[in-house]
Amino acid sequence: MADKITLEVFRYRPDDNSEPSFQKYMIPLQRDWVILDALNYIKDHIDGTLSYRWSCRMGICGSCGMMVNEKPVLTCAAFLENLIPGPVRIEPLENFPVVRDLVIDMRDFLEKLKRVKPWIIREQEDPAIEEYKQTPDQLADFKQYSMCINCMLCYSACPVYGLEPEFTGPAVIALAQRYNMDNRDHGNSARMDALSDESGMWQCTFIGDCSKVCPKKVDPAGAIQRYKVHGANTWWKNLLLPWAKDK
Amino acid sequence: MTNTTKSSGKSYKKEMPILWWTRRTSHIIFVMRELTSLGVAYFAIILLLLIGAISQGEESYYEFIKLMKSPILIWLSIISLLGLIFHSVTWFNLAPKAMVVKFGKYRIPGIVIMLSNYAGWIVISIIVGRFLLY
Numbered sequence A: 001m002a003d004k005i006t007l008e009v010f011r012y013r014p015d016d017n018s019e020p021s022f023q024k025y026m027i028p029l030q031r032d033w034v035i036l037d038a039l040n041y042i043k044d045h046i047d048g049t050l051s052y053r054w055s056c057r058m059g060i061c062g063s064c065g066m067m068v069n070e071k072p073v074l075t076c077a078a079f080l081e082n083l084i085p086g087p088v089r090i091e092p093l094e095n096f097p098v099v100r101d102l103v104i105d106m107r108d109f110l111e112k113l114k115r116v117k118p119w120i121i122r123e124q125e126d127p128a129i130e131e132y133k134q135t136p137d138q139l140a141d142f143k144q145y146s147m148c149i150n151c152m153l154c155y156s157a158c159p160v161y162g163l164e165p166e167f168t169g170p171a172v173i174a175l176a177q178r179y180n181m182d183n184r185d186h187g188n189s190a191r192m193d194a195l196s197d198e199s200g201m202w203q204c205t206f207i208g209d210c211s212k213v214c215p216k217k218v219d220p221a222g223a224i225q226r227y228k229v230h231g232a233n234t235w236w237k238n239l240l241l242p243w244a245k246d247k
Numbered sequence B: 001m002t003n004t005t006k007s008s009g010k011s012y013k014k015e016m017p018i019l020w021w022t023r024r025t026s027h028i029i030f031v032m033r034e035l036t037s038l039g040v041a042y043f044a045i046i047l048l049l050l051i052g053a054i055s056q057g058e059e060s061y062y063e064f065i066k067l068m069k070s071p072i073l074i075w076l077s078i079i080s081l082l083g084l085i086f087h088s089v090t091w092f093n094l095a096p097k098a099m100v101v102k103f104g105k106y107r108i109p110g111i112v113i114m115l116s117n118y119a120g121w122i123v124i125s126i127i128v129g130r131f132l133l134y
């Protein structure tokens, strides 16, 4: 008994005109396997038609996120052993359109990421300056946010995004903060519009699940709340001291 | 390069069930936190009505107090008070996430921010309580 485990895998094949369904696969239970190993076993030995994304196998590329027993996880970091006796239910990341089987359409996320200009913006480039210095303390201010691997688990955990797909969402706001808080950056006001409109940070009701599921401890929920405080302060400052400029 | 996979351009999207918030404890707590804000609104309205009654003179003040002592309003107040406490506690616990206070290089630990919120709550409650009990 104990040397086998059942996986119930979500299948969706758009060209068949079939409705999505769950397919059961019985696989050998190897103690050192992660879910991704189990999926690779299915693909290599049982059913070559199963589609899913993965690349690095080490929690860095961010492409292997799926729902495992209704929780968004990186499948290369979730051990089968912890899910004994099964069955283990594997579904595509929630809140995204499914293209095929376990593969989701991530274009919405990429569009949103672009909107907040996730790069260093300088008011003026001065060719005479060869390097822009940063102390370890200045780095520490935003380092946590720079650890994001764009795995989108936080979007799957966010009911606001599920109900209101316009919402900019956790990782994108955390990444905007990563640049806003960088001492070399001058793009705060250039990013403000995309972040404070009706689909921006004010949509967040602080449920906090995004931070719980994040495999990199980015704490997007914290980033959003801090940004709300900053947004409110800027609003007051513009009202009381309209001549003072934000960076 | 040839395209080996034909895409039909179709995709499948699962709808959020109406009772989505019942599936996880964290969501239930969230919905409770939002709903218990009604307790805050309740006491704000009572306070305004009380001030209104006082401004109308002694008689209307005592009438208002009598009204507040009716069993329905006592129960409503108790339920609202419990809601208000739940609401405040959940928000105080979340406060460190939004408030990052730094002294130069030193970042004040979250627990200190949380406890100072509680301390403020207790101090103000004691001051207000003393006024009421006189």
Ligand code: SF4
Binding pocket: A147, A148, A149, A150, A151, A152, A153, A154, A155, A170, A171, A174, A210, A213, A214, A215, A216, A217, A218, A219, A220
């Ligand atoms: S914030 Fe965390 S959960 Fe969200 S995309 Fe980045 S790494 Fe993934």
Ligand code: FES
Binding pocket: A054, A055, A056, A057, A058, A059, A060, A061, A062, A063, A064, A065, A074, A075, A076, A077
């Ligand atoms: S395969 Fe790269 S993060 Fe899992």
